[in-house]
Amino acid sequence: MSNKDNYPDINGFFGEYGGKFVPETLMYALDELETTYQQLKDNPEFLKEFYKDLSHFVGRPSPLYFAKRLTEHYGSANIWLKREDLNHTGAHKINNTVGQILLAKHMGKKRIIAETGAGQHGVATATVAARLGLECHIYMGSEDVRRQSLNVYRIKLLGAHVHPVDSGSATLKDALNEALRDWVTNVDDTYYIIGSVTGPHPYPMIVRDFNAVVGQEIIKQSQELFQQLPDAVVACVGGGSNAMGAFYPFINEKDVRLIGVEAGGKGVETGEHAAPLNDGTPGVLHGARSYLMQDEAGQVKDTKSVSAGLDYPGVGPEHSWLKDTNRAEYVAVSDDEALEAFHQLTEFEGIMPALETAHAFAYLPKLLSELDNKSNIVVNVSGRGDKDINTVAEIDGIEF
Amino acid sequence: MNKLQAKLTELKTNNKKALVAYLVAGDPDLDSTLELMHLFVKSGVDIIEIGVPFTDPIAEGPIIQKAHDRALKLNISLDLIIDMVVEFRKTDSETPIVLMGYLNTFISYSKLLNSSDELGVDAILVVDIPGELKLTNYGITNSNIDTISLISPTTSNERIQQITQNSSGFIYYVNLRGVTGSSNLDVNEIEKNINKIRQYTDIPTLAGFGIKSPEDAKILAKSADGVIVGSSIVEMIDSAKTTKDFSEIENYLKDLHKAIN
Numbered sequence: 001m002s003n004k005d006n007y008p009d010i011n012g013f014f015g016e017y018g019g020k021f022v023p024e025t026l027m028y029a030l031d032e033l034e035t036t037y038q039q040l041k042d043n044p045e046f047l048k049e050f051y052k053d054l055s056h057f058v059g060r061p062s063p064l065y066f067a068k069r070l071t072e073h074y075g076s077a078n079i080w081l082k083r084e085d086l087n088h089t090g091a092h093k094i095n096n097t098v099g100q101i102l103l104a105k106h107m108g109k110k111r112i113i114a115e116t117g118a119g120q121h122g123v124a125t126a127t128v129a130a131r132l133g134l135e136c137h138i139y140m141g142s143e144d145v146r147r148q149s150l151n152v153y154r155i156k157l158l159g160a161h162v163h164p165v166d167s168g169s170a171t172l173k174d175a176l177n178e179a180l181r182d183w184v185t186n187v188d189d190t191y192y193i194i195g196s197v198t199g200p201h202p203y204p205m206i207v208r209d210f211n212a213v214v215g216q217e218i219i220k221q222s223q224e225l226f227q228q229l230p231d232a233v234v235a236c237v238g239g240g241s242n243a244m245g246a247f248y249p250f251i252n253e254k255d256v257r258l259i260g261v262e263a264g265g266k267g268v269e270t271g272e273h274a275a276p277l278n279d280g281t282p283g284v285l286h287g288a289r290s291y292l293m294q295d296e297a298g299q300v301k302d303t304k305s306v307s308a309g310l311d312y313p314g315v316g317p318e319h320s321w322l323k324d325t326n327r328a329e330y331v332a333v334s335d336d337e338a339l340e341a342f343h344q345l346t347e348f349e350g351i352m353p354a355l356e357t358a359h360a361f362a363y364l365p366k367l368l369s370e371l372d373n374k375s376n377i378v379v380n381v382s383g384r385g386d387k388d389i390n391t392v393a394e395i396d397g398i399e400f
Numbered sequence: 401m402n403k404l405q406a407k408l409t410e411l412k413t414n415n416k417k418a419l420v421a422y423l424v425a426g427d428p429d430l431d432s433t434l435e436l437m438h439l440f441v442k443s444g445v446d447i448i449e450i451g452v453p454f455t456d457p458i459a460e461g462p463i464i465q466k467a468h469d470r471a472l473k474l475n476i477s478l479d480l481i482i483d484m485v486v487e488f489r490k491t492d493s494e495t496p497i498v499l500m501g502y503l504n505t506f507i508s509y510s511k512l513l514n515s516s517d518e519l520g521v522d523a524i525l526v527v528d529i530p531g532e533l534k535l536t537n538y539g540i541t542n543s544n545i546d547t548i549s550l551i552s553p554t555t556s557n558e559r560i561q562q563i564t565q566n567s568s569g570f571i572y573y574v575n576l577r578g579v580t581g582s583s584n585l586d587v588n589e590i591e592k593n594i595n596k597i598r599q600y601t602d603i604p605t606l607a608g609f610g611i612k613s614p615e616d617a618k619i620l621a622k623s624a625d626g627v628i629v630g631s632s633i634v635e636m637i638d639s640a641k642t643t644k645d646f647s648e649i650e651n652y653l654k655d656l657h658k659a660i661n
């Protein structure tokens with residue numbers, strides 16, 4: 001898990017992005033976490049434990065699956081699906097929580113907290129906490145509690161407490177605020193499992209490293225299945241963890257295009273979206289400097305997306321750096337395009353993606369028009385769509 | 401020596417403790433804020449701390465969060481707050497003013513903050529930068545504005561040393577692990593930590609977070625050079641927002657003033 005690019009730097013910066021912008025009370029906790037992680041990340045015993053859990057608890061490796069009908073439909077590049085939706089609990093989020101709970105265990109923390117948007121990270125956190133018998137609290141915006149009610153109940157079944165957050169826009173951003181407030185208050189015995197490559201250093205690095213198994217497997221599987229690296233890797237970007245995990249092992253493979261798809265909401269041009277890399281400016285939120293949706297006064301703007309997991313005004317700092325250095329491309333698709341892609345993948349491949357994931361697929365028409373049938377692309381299927389059935393039904397005007 | 405340093409030196413010479421009172425700019429509106437600032441001074445407040453509203457105030461408890469939200473509904477931004485401070489300075493050139501808020505709003509107005517020596521603001525306290533860093537690290541270079549650093553119960557000795565070396569104005573000692581308005585003061589721990597800070601610096605150390613009653617203030621003023629009171633005042637401002645009868649606050653501040661001296 002060692003870091004070949006030496007990013008972030010010792011202060012937690014990726015170029016001019018990242019850092020530790022937190023209240024002083026949390027500085028020692030971040031230092032403690034960083035020290036623990038540096039000690040463990042290349043420790044063979046720790047890695048053995050982590051990879052054992054990934055195989056036997058998560059069910060890794062996840063397949064790289066050839067999407068035959070979708071490929072035929074577009075008549076362009078071969079489309080391969082990285083099946084993170086098949087992981088235990090139904091998304092890539094479990095890779096990170098399995099890793100971070102091991103850190104929590106090593107640090108002797110008794111209480112686990114997390115924020116969640118779509119509820120997938122909440123479920124993944126409650127799952128690993130249950131497995132170790134640890135007290136677990138999940139903060140979730142009340143708007144998300146409504147639209148992801150299935151996951152709320154799953155979290156409760158797993159024995160965790162769900163705290164709905166009413167402040168601000170009552171979505172992921174506000175859940176993060178509340179989780180940070182909890183952490184400041186209970187910092188001595190509490191481990192905060194952040195759910196994406198966001199937040200203060202060392203979180204963006206840790207969450208990336210635990211998700212990098214996705215990209216590592218893609219490299220190996222591509223070589224086995226089509227004897228070369230893919231021409232492009234495509235992933236949706238909320239905070240950016242599934243994308244970062246898929247991209248990271250490819251950063252030095254300059255011929256592989258890395259494409260992150262943000263939530264365009266009602267359309268980037270309307271201003272009602274959640275696409276900071278497409279339509280934001282650098283700012284500081286939740287402990288890091290990164291692209292941010294903000295007004296001239298430095299106030300964070302409300303976001304809009306059909307997908308709770310992408311409905312966030314910020315993005316992981318490493319993505320900002322990949323954008324500025326032109327190593328990755330960031331695009332946006334609208335709610336409508338994502339919904340269409342949701343139905344398309346379900347009908348063509350028998351795979352129902354999460355609405356977050358559907359954003360990655362919604363960019364395919366554009367991308368495939370630039371490629372030919374000798375190319376191979378990998379789309380990261382970050383999660384499955386069961387949690388979104390209510391939302392989709394509501395939009396389609398169906399009542400149960 | 402700026403107004404803040406002068407005030408703190410004067411208090412120290414007279415063996416007095418500083419009373420710092422907090423309010424959120426624009427709650428319930430900017431005219432009231434201006435009125436309240438003058439009332440604060442009349443009631444024995446030595447230093448005024450103005451909260452700059454932010455959409456995501458992660459260090460605030462529910463009372464101050466709601467005040468931020470109310471101010472943001474009126475689109476209170478830092479430029480309007482500076483205008484109000486300039487207005488305040490027309491009749492009060494003495495009382496030190498500290499702005500307290502979050503980095504993103506300050507960097508958005510760095511040009512304005514660097515534009516003049518006459519903004520009337522004496523110091524800025526940024527909640528979400530580590531204590532050893534200063535505003536100059538973020539392009540706010542006005543030499544008339546001190547950066548107030550925070551030290552908390554969890555700050556290591558090594559960090560205390562770094563932070564105190566870089567500090568000017570005063571050290572803001574955060575009394576507790578938690579957000580503003582909490583109520584779990586551990587007096588022994590506070591006393592111990594303030595004494596520890598004094599081993600590293602002669603800059604005054606003021607204690608804030610969780611101070612509600614005059615009794616709390618009195619106990620903490622034994623070890624600290626002053627106390628900072630926020631949530632209780634903001635709560636009273638909210639109760640008086642329609643009547644604009646702020647006499648409860650006046651009485652409360654007078655009691656605090658008496659209690660610490």
Ligand SMILES: Cc1ncc(COP(=O)(O)O)c(C=O)c1O
Pocket residue numbers: 091092093117118119120121195196197236237238239240241242243308309310354356357382383384
């Ligand atoms: C299935 C799925 N994909 C993607 C995301 C977005 O997060 P990230 O950008 O960190 O991968 C979420 C977040 O909840 C999710 O549940």
